Amino acid sequence: MNDSGHTSLPVALAPAETAAPAAVEHDYSLTAVPGWWWQPQDVKHLIELYAARPIFDDTAEWLIRDNPYRRPIDRQSIKDFDFSQPLNKSAALGASALAAHRMLLNIYETDLIFLPDKNFEAKRKDFASYYSNDNKLLGEVIRPTLEAHVFDFLKDEINVTGKWSLEAVKSYLQSLIAKHEQSELELCTAILSSADPQRACRALMVQLACDFLTEASASTRNILGKYGDIQSEFFKIVIDDYGYGVHPAKHSTLYENTLATCGLISEAHAYWQFYLSSSLALSNYYHYVSRDHSKYFQAIGAIAVAESMFSHTCHKISQMLHAVFGKTVDTYYFDEHFHIDAHHGRMAFEHVVAPAIERHGNAVIPDIVRGMEELQVLTSLADEDFIAQVSFCDEAEDLKAAGRRIHAQILEGSVEKPATTHVANRSQSLVTRVYDQDQLYVVESGELDLVLGPDQTVRLGRGEAMIVKRERLHGTAVVSDESLYSVYEMGNER
Ligand SMILES: [Fe+2]
Ligand SMILES: [Fe+2]
Known part of the structure; x- marks a missing residue:
């Protein structure tokens, strides 16, 4: 770093010049208009409304073929996230950041033109919905909140x-x-x-x-x-x-x-x-x-x-x-x-x-x-x-082995972790996620695929388990008629 300019130390820039004498100051920002601008709880509701738009629903397949308007956000998880506060850098790869970035790209890209290669007619409804004023206006209202959520940490960095x-x-x-x-x-x-x-x-x-x-x-x-x-x-x-x-x-x-x-x-x-x-x-x-x-x-x-x-x-x-x-x-x-x-x-x-x-x-x-x-x-x-x-x-195989060991400890009672149980069938809709803590997946019945990438799947049968580390992207898909599986919150130590 040269000695004339510096980055990174948290010292404010000295103002270049003294400001001109202030006249009467008016606040022209929309947030200053009583009852006009949205409060954080309103924005939360609007984000949920945005994520619930059918084009952003979970999909039937992992790969989205020739339909640039289908962009899953994970509506189900969104309800649990608080977008009203900026994340710090250590949370920049977490669950709410992923959701916010998915929404932001959807919002920004309504300015870009996307058309499918083939069969436009079958996708015309999605095309109309993606470029509709409803979609764009709703996106604009939630955009500043989402941007602050994922980019404001850069101001501190x-x-x-x-x-x-x-x-x-x-x-x-x-x-x-x-x-x-x-x-x-x-x-x-x-x-x-x-x-x-x-x-x-x-x-x-x-x-x-x-x-x-x-x-x-x-x-x-x-x-x-x-x-x-x-x-x-x-x-x-x-x-x-x-x-x-x-x-x-x-x-x-x-x-x-x-x-x-x-x-x-x-x-x-x-x-x-x-x-x-x-x-x-x-x-x-x-x-x-x-x-x-x-x-x-x-x-x-x-x-x-x-x-x-x-x-x-x-x-x-x-x-x-x-x-x-x-x-x-x-x-x-x-x-x-x-x-x-x-x-x-x-x-x-x-x-x-x-x-x-x-x-x-x-x-x-x-x-x-x-x-x-x-x-x-x-x-x-x-x-x-x-x-x-x-x-x-x-490390998928090692994470299966680790999952097996921890599951055995849970069964014998030497380890206790909070768990949620899911019952799903083959027709479930699909979305990938990350979690802010390590998770232990355990299949109680049927078969479950943990999808780690477009060409990598780990199949878990009855009694099998696997750890999924925090912030690691994955999806789940039931491949038997029905499956019962539990997900244990492991925290971040193993
Ligand atoms: Fe280029
Ligand atoms: Fe270039």
Whole structure:
């Protein structure tokens, strides 16, 4: 870190100038209008109403084929969550964060156009419902509460202090890039050392699909309006991502090819049920700062960092893909970004960030640096979450053995844990979840599948058990006519 600008210490920024003498101050915010704005209990009700919209219901299948409007939120669990308070970082991968991020992506993406590949007529009702004013207005009312719930922790995590200059921002960014370019990328190391590298690699491709299949859509929000030549420079980055109007060259099309050669589906959000909340958080963050244009300077900071770092990330992922799948995998998406994002990183800094500082003054720097820092916090959370999910999937057999041992202790009375009992049948609807505490699943009768990923299922027969660790995404599906199973709350120690 250079000595002229600092991030991270919780010291307030000194005001640049003394404020002008105050005239009579009026509060023009809607929250100041008596009886007009929603109280927290009203917002809770509106969130439940939003989650109860039929398009957001649990689904009949784990994969959602060619219907981009079906986006389960887990209506059942939502009633138990308190969205009125910001989460702190330690809860950023928890159950309410997952639900909030699912809702936020649904809300943001009503600005994007999604159409199914085939049979539109059969999906017309869902299309109309997703883009209806009811859906959009309800989403808008609950959006600020959900955003505060999942993003406000970043305000505590990062404080940008001190005296910054353009030169200081430049050397700060260069040092970030230099450090990143020396890293091996923990994600790739985790995949290569996984018990099943192909499964782990496909899991990463699924997480990336959340953003890459609509690549740069959030960013297009920043090229609307009128703000001088910086706007046109920004536009160049976006049109590169859009392949200059040549569909086979559009970056999202390149990613579809990668998915296909990994044996994955490339329809938008087919793997919705398997997105980790940290992957949703990354997609949502670009919308969060690009949709609310008071966050414009955060947005350009975040994009400058993302573009600058993506080149090395793509280089490493491309090598990893070849190591895992050999020659058959199409890595062109990553190879193209290795090349173009080194260029985009420079463009974003030299033609967007630097002229923005020159034109609008050093007072915009703290927001720009905040965007750079926030994106890095969310990226490292996403890495941590993904790596934890890979180890969880690798450890399934050990977690069954641990479950068996603990269940035996419960039966003999040496361990006591609160439990809930469920009876379900094969026709149950499906939704993936995370819990804030470790859970012990025990099947009393019938057969239950614990679904850990799109291609990994652990089947539990009568008397079998398994631990599911806190914050690990999984679903349950009864595969016998009926099953009775218990779920014990284990807390966080084992
Ligand atoms: Fe791109
Ligand atoms: Fe790019």
